[in-house]
Amino acid sequence: MIWRQIDGDREQIVGDRAGGVLLQGDARTVDLSAYQGRVQCVYLDPPFFTGDEFNFRMRVGESGWAEGKQYLTLGAYSDSFPGGQAQYLALLRGLLERAYDLLSDTGALFLHLDSRMSAHARILCDQIFKESNFINEIIWAYQSGGRSKRHFSRKHDVILFYAKSRQLYFDITRVAVPRRDTRSNHMRRTVDAQGRPCRTIRAGGKIYTYYDDEPAYPDDVWADVSHLQQKDPQRTGYDTQKPLALLNRIVRCCTRPGDIVADLCCGSGTTLMAAAENDCRFLGVDLSPHAISVCRKRLLDTTLEVRVPFTHTGARLEADLVPGIGYYEIELQNYEPDLAFPEGTRFTPAGLRVEGLDAIDQWSVGFLRDGAYKVYVSNARRKQTPALRTLLELPLLRGQAAISIVDVLGRRTLWVPEEEK
Template sequence: MQPKPVAVRRESYEGRGADGRFYLGDAPGLLDALVPEYRGQVKLIYMDPPFLTGERFVIRARAGEGDWKTGRSSLTLPAYDDDLDPESYYALMRRALEASRELLRDDGMLFLHCDFRASARLRLILDDLFGPDSLLNEIAWVYHTGGTAKRYFSRKHDTILFYRKTRSYDFNISAVVAPPVKPRQNHMRKHVDPDGRVYRSIRSNGRVYTYYDDDPVPPTDVWDDVSHLQQRDPQRTGYDTQKPLALLDRIVRCASREGELVLDPFAGSGTALEAAKLLGRRFVGIDKCALVPNILRRRLDGAPWELFYPEPQIPEGDCRVGILSGVGFYHARLEQVPMPWDMLDNWALGYLEGDRFRVLKQSVRSRKEPALLPELEVPVFNGTLGLRLSDVRGKSHHYALDASDFNNPNV
């Protein structure tokens, strides 16, 4: 049968754990729109906006089973252009930060990831909105990837500006302590306690300070223990400016607790959203790049989350599906899709409820499962059976499957 194209504004995914949302669209406008619903409810905001580089960023996408098997990316697609003039950039950031402050809880915190290009003016904007006393750290995330400069010192760190909303912020350093890598300062006297543990002591101003060699160590404001993603890192999604999960794991752990809400308004490949999912935090993400939903369908697999499109997605091209309706289930087989098969990135079967598509089963290409399943099966529910096809370029096509046509070979 030939399914009927339908306009869909949002998709929901079933799963376990804390729930999340992702909005495809422009951050400042969406943040303003979120304020009435979420004012004072967000515990942690992590933002990794464009850095004012003037560059164009891409995604190296995998198209088809062959690419997923070999790990090759045969398609390079534009992801976003970091090309705003400085005045427009700072106006956008001020607006996004103003709304962000409204969204934060009184015990909430904001981490703004940037680099030498914009950190000075972003800090002034943040000082203005949050108060200069609210700057807790200027974190240097130090990495060793990239080339070597000849006309200046090689730039090997990003800056993360860490602000609190009020003095009663809820920061949990004990959640991010790490085992010691080397014994502490050797100028201290070394002792062994009755249990055989090694500790060092030093006397200063009449007080004796003791430090055990095996005490866990909290991070300082220089983060040189989280490496940037290597070219062949299995975490890599192909998104140019993807950050490592370990970086976001640290931020999410120390600045939020289970069940609390984490927001990333420039979510990109969804690193912060995945960290939130893995740590049982609720999350809201925003990004204007149409390629992001395909990445999130992989990274957020298993979590209950909703995807909001800025405008209804209307399909183009011919699609044919074979439907089998059994006792208590529908079984759908893709017979023809409106794109070359290798350009189909993922597809889903579920139910249409107004302009919402409730996904019950999906097949998504991945390293583990490079081939798409040609058939999916879902239980019978009230409502209209629906289908979504998403191509590698980020376009989603939604269709309704009319139950009265299922056993009619002429439709």
């Protein structure tokens, strides 16, 4: 059976975990009016003014996902500003103003940058959030990448933490770390009368005792969260992806379950993952279609609404739709992609051809109902499950059966069976 592409602008996935909404576009201008004053935490990890172009490495086909040797390198986003610092700071100002409007009175902003622009950003934040709402300059110190002999190697990022108002909600007890992780070598190691291990220090005529089994709380230098290593299983292929442990700390310290967390430059969706892990709802916005497809894949087990219009491509889809007892079996038979690779795409190995089902990264089956496409079952290629499942079962419910496909270029298409002539 031949299927045809149709329009659609809402894809709803029902998952087991707290979920949220994904939007594609410029976070300064997309319509976020429904979230005004309702967001508890905004994390911003915008371009850093590096002058570089950043990529997304898309693995291709079963062997690409199993072995990692077959992939496309696609442009994800540009961190180069022809208009110089003024253009960059206009972007930052726009994002910060948006963040300010979204936050509730108890809300918190975390702006992640590095030493290039953090001083300018601090002044902008003081203007938009008010100097009196500055809470912390967090230094995220890590060991990764090369070393320089021309200057001290730059091994930290800066995360500016501001409150929306004096009513900030912040609970450091939710981000306790084991005491052994804190600096304590200037203290005396001992045990108390009950034999409980502790460290003591004398200061101002008093003795302070810190028990090894009591939690400690992070200060504003975070050296205990490592950068993602090359082979880290968390890696999605999206350049500049941040570690989940970092975002878990940020989300946990300023939210309660049910709160809304927004990331206006969400990239691969790390913040949204952290929100879902902590039972928060999320809002993710990004300009890049690759960011949206990576987020979609990472968040397939959440209750997710992708509010991004489906596109039309020249691809051709053949699939069988067989009614069974209580369900349809939908089986992919043939897929002829129509891949117009953007300029600058790199192929590994050189000459790699992307044909048939290899062009599909994710697919799902569901129904068109109430103006949306509702997903019932999905399948996505992953390192643990590199092969695409070609048969999915759809319960026999009200509505028009449909298929959605995300191809290796991050294009999302929506399909229904072609009516017989």
